[in-house]
Amino acid sequence: MIGQLIMTGIVAGSIYALVALAMSLTYKSSEVANFAQGEMAMFSTYVAFVMLATYQLPFWVAFGGSLLFAFLLGLFLHLAIIRRAKDPNVLNLLIITLGFQVFLYGLAGWKWGSEQRVLKIPVSQTETVEFAGLIISQLNLATILVAILLMISVYILLRFTKLGLAIKATQQNETAAKINGIPTRRIVAITFGISSVIGAVAGILMAPITTLDPNMMIEPLLKGFAAAVLGGFNSLAGVVCGAFILGIVESLFGFYISTEFKSIVAFLIIVIVLYFKPSGLFGTHYTRKV
Amino acid sequence: MDKRTSYFEDITLLKDRPVKGWSLLGLLLFGLIPFVLAEYQVFIANLVLVNIIIILGLNVLVGNTGQISLGHGGFVAIGAYMTVILDEGWLPFLPSLILAGFVAAIFGFILGIPSLRLEGPYLAVATLGFGLAVTIVIGRLSFFGGHMGIMPPQLEVWGMKLTTNSHLYYLTLGIALVLGVFARLLIKSRIGRAFSAIRDSDIAAASLGVNVVRYKTMSFAFSAFYAGIGGGIWAYVLGFISPGNFTPVLSILLLSMVVVGGLGTITGSVLGATVITLLNLQGEKIQEVPLIGPFFEWVSVHYMSISGLPNINFVFMGLTVILIILFEPLGLFGIWMRIKIYFKTWPF
Numbered sequence: 048m049i050g051q052l053i054m055t056g057i058v059a060g061s062i063y064a065l066v067a068l069a070m071s072l073t074y075k076s077s078e079v080a081n082f083a084q085g086e087m088a089m090f091s092t093y094v095a096f097v098m099l100a101t102y103q104l105p106f107w108v109a110f111g112g113s114l115l116f117a118f119l120l121g122l123f124l125h126l127a128i129i130r131r132a133k134d135p136n137v138l139n140l141l142i143i144t145l146g147f148q149v150f151l152y153g154l155a156g157w158k159w160g161s162e163q164r165v166l167k168i169p170v171s172q173t174e175t176v177e178f179a180g181l182i183i184s185q186l187n188l189a190t191i192l193v194a195i196l197l198m199i200s201v202y203i204l205l206r207f208t209k210l211g212l213a214i215k216a217t218q219q220n221e222t223a224a225k226i227n228g229i230p231t232r233r234i235v236a237i238t239f240g241i242s243s244v245i246g247a248v249a250g251i252l253m254a255p256i257t258t259l260d261p262n263m264m265i266e267p268l269l270k271g272f273a274a275a276v277l278g279g280f281n282s283l284a285g286v287v288c289g290a291f292i293l294g295i296v297e298s299l300f301g302f303y304i305s306t307e308f309k310s311i312v313a314f315l316i317i318v319i320v321l322y323f324k325p326s327g328l329f330g331t332h333y334t335r336k337v
Numbered sequence: 338m339d340k341r342t343s344y345f346e347d348i349t350l351l352k353d354r355p356v357k358g359w360s361l362l363g364l365l366l367f368g369l370i371p372f373v374l375a376e377y378q379v380f381i382a383n384l385v386l387v388n389i390i391i392i393l394g395l396n397v398l399v400g401n402t403g404q405i406s407l408g409h410g411g412f413v414a415i416g417a418y419m420t421v422i423l424d425e426g427w428l429p430f431l432p433s434l435i436l437a438g439f440v441a442a443i444f445g446f447i448l449g450i451p452s453l454r455l456e457g458p459y460l461a462v463a464t465l466g467f468g469l470a471v472t473i474v475i476g477r478l479s480f481f482g483g484h485m486g487i488m489p490p491q492l493e494v495w496g497m498k499l500t501t502n503s504h505l506y507y508l509t510l511g512i513a514l515v516l517g518v519f520a521r522l523l524i525k526s527r528i529g530r531a532f533s534a535i536r537d538s539d540i541a542a543a544s545l546g547v548n549v550v551r552y553k554t555m556s557f558a559f560s561a562f563y564a565g566i567g568g569g570i571w572a573y574v575l576g577f578i579s580p581g582n583f584t585p586v587l588s589i590l591l592l593s594m595v596v597v598g599g600l601g602t603i604t605g606s607v608l609g610a611t612v613i614t615l616l617n618l619q620g621e622k623i624q625e626v627p628l629i630g631p632f633f634e635w636v637s638v639h640y641m642s643i644s645g646l647p648n649i650n651f652v653f654m655g656l657t658v659i660l661i662i663l664f665e666p667l668g669l670f671g672i673w674m675r676i677k678i679y680f681k682t683w684p685f
Contacts (some may be wrong), residue, residue: 074458078457080457080458080461128659128663131663132662132663133663133666134666137405137456137457137458138399138403138405138600139596139662139666141405141457141458141461142592142593142596142658142662143658143659143662143663145589145592145593145658146593146654146655146656146657146658146659146662147655147659148589148655149589149593149651149654149655149658150651150652150654150655150656150659151655152648152651152655153648153649153650153651153652153653153654153655154648154651154652155648156645156648156651157637157641157642157645157646157648157649157652158640158641158642158645159642159645160642160644160645161645161648162644261648265585269462269465269466269469269585272458272462272465273462273466276458276459276462280458280459307477308473308474308477310469310473311466311469311470311473311474313466314462314463314465314466314467314469314470315466315470317462317463317466318451318463318466318467321451321454321455321459321463322450322451322454325454325455325459
C-alpha cells in the first residue's frame with residue numbers, strides 16, 4: 048500500500064517539479080517569481096487543444112506547436128512587459144506577473160468559456176502497467192517518464208551547451224557576463240521562453256488528469272511554487288527534490304490523516320521549513336549585501 | 338512643494354483653511370450619496386467603502402512597510418465569519434466587529450512572525466498559503482456553515498435596526514472615516530516612520546535602533562485588523578458569505594488595488610479601491626455599457642465566446658495593473674499629483 052501511495056506522490060511530484068523548475072529558472076536569471084507561469088501553461092495547453100480538436104492535426108504536431116507557442120509567449124512576457132518596467136523592484140515585478148496571470152486567465156475564459164474540455168492524448172488513462180508489484184496507469188507512467196526526460200534535457204542544456212553556460216553566467220553575475228560579451232538581456236528572454244516551454248509540458252500532462260479549463264493550473268502552480276520554495280529557489284536539483292518530497296508527503300498525509308486538509312499540508316510544511324531554514328531545504332544560503 | 342517650518346505642521350491632519358474647506362465639502366458629497374443614487378448604486382458604494390477600509394490597512398503593510406501579502410483574503414474571511422458568528426448569539430454588532438478585527442489582528446501577528454525571516458517570493462508564498470488555508474478550513478468545518486456559507490443576522494446598532502443599504506452606507510462611511518484618520522495619524526507618527534525605515538532597508542533601520550521585530554509584526558497586525566473590520570462589514574453588505582468569496586483571487590484583487598492606487602498614500606488607497614471596485618463590477622456586465630458594450634459583444638460572437646464574456650473583467654484588470662506599473666509606477670496617486678502640480682503652477 049505504502050508503495051502505491053508513494054507512486055501516486057511521485058506522479059503528482061513530477062508535475063510540481065516541472066512547474067517548480069520553470070519558476071526557479073526564471074527566478075535565478077531575473078529575480079522575478081513568475082506567478083503567470085501556471086496560466087501561461089494553461090494557455091499553451093489550450094493552443095494544443097485547438098490544434099487537436101478544431102484543426103484535426105496529429106498529436107505530435109499539436110504538441111510541438113503548443114511548445115513553440117509557449118516559447119514565444121515566454122519571450123513576449125519578458126520583451127514586451129517585464130523589460131519595459133521602469134525602475135523595477137521586487138514588488139512591482141511580482142505584481143506585473145500577477146497582472147499577466149489575471150490577464151491570461153480572463154482571455155482564456157473569454158475565448159473558451161469555463162466549460163471543461165477533454166484533451167485527447169495518445170496514452171490511455173485506464174490501461175495499467177504492472178511494475179515491481181505496483182500498478183500504474185499508462186498516463187501516470189508517461190507523466191513520470193516525460194518529466195524525468197525533460198529534467199535530464201534541462202540538465203544537459205545547462206551543463207553541456209554554450210547556451211546553458213551563458214544562462215548560468217547570467218544567473219551568477221549579470222554585469223560580469225555582459226562584460227564578457229554575453230548578450231544578457233537576450234539570454235534572460237530565452238530563459239523565460241524555456242521555462243514557459245517546461246510549464247507548457249506540465250500543462251499538457253496535467254490536462255488529461257484533471258480536465259482542461261481556465262482554473263486547471265492554479266493549484267499546480269501554487270504547489271509547484273511551494274515546492275520550489277521548499278527545495279530552495281536557487282538550486283535546481285533542490286527544487287526538484289522539494290517537489291517530489293511535497294508530492295509524496297501530500298499523498299501519505301491524504302491517506303493516513305485526512306483527505307480534506309490535504310491541500311493545506313503543503314503550505315504548513317513550507318511555513319515551518321522556511322521558519323527554520325529561510326533559504327529552503329537545499330538552497331545555498333545567501334547573505335544580503337548591505 | 339510647500340515649505341514646512343515645524344514638525345507639527347507636517348503631522349497635522351488638515352493643513353490649512355483650503356484643505357479644511359475641501360475636506361468638509363468632500364464629506365458633504367459623500368454624505369449626500371444615498372439621496373442622489375438609486376438603491377443598487379448605494380449597494381455598490383458600500384462595496385467601495387468596504388474595499389477602501391481593507392486597502393487602507395493593506396497599503397500600510399505593502400506601501401509603507403514594504404512587505405508583500407497575498408493572503409489578505411484570509412484576514413477578510415476571518416473578520417467576516419467572526420463578526421457574523423459573534424453577532425448571532427453573543428454580542429451586539431459593533432463589539433463583535435471590533436472583536437473580530439482584533440482576532441484578525443492576532444492572526445496577522447502570527448503571520449508576521451515568519452515575515453521576519455522571509456522576503457520577496459518566499460513571503461508571497463507563505464502568505465498565499467495562509468490565505469488558502471483559511472478558506473479551506475472554513476469550507477470544511479460545519480461550524481462555519483461549510484461550503485454553503487452563512488447569513489448574517491439583522492443588523493442592529495444601538496437599538497436601531499439598519500434595514501436598507503443607505504443605513505448601512507452611513508455606518509460604513511463613519512467607520513471608514515475613523516479608520517482613515519487613524520491610519521493617517523499612524524503613518525505620520527513615530528510608528529509610521531519606523532515602518533518606512535523598515536521598507537527602505539530593514540538592516541539600516543535595525544542599526545538605527547528601530548525594533549524591526551516589533552514593527553514588522555505590528556504592521557501585519559494593523560493591516561489584518563483593517564481587513565477584519567472590512568470583512569465584517571462586507572458580510573452585512575453582501576447579506577451572505579461563503580468560502581467562495583475569499584479565494585486567492587480576492588487577495589490578488591486587493592493587492593492590485595494598492596498598486597493601482599499608489600503605494601503608501603491614503604489618497605492612493607481611496608482612489609485605487611474605488612476605481613478597481615467599479616471597474617471590476619462594470620467589467621462583469623460589459624454588455625450594458627453604452628458604445629463599447631455592443632462592440633465587445635460583436636467581438637465575442639465572431640472571435641471569442643459569448644458565454645465567457647464576463648471573464649473580460651479579468652482581462653481589463655490584468656491590463657490595468659500591467660499598464661499602471663509600466664507607465665505610472667506611483668499609480669493613480671501619481672496622476673493626481675501631476676494634475677495638482679499642473680494647476681498649482683499654471684500657466685507655467
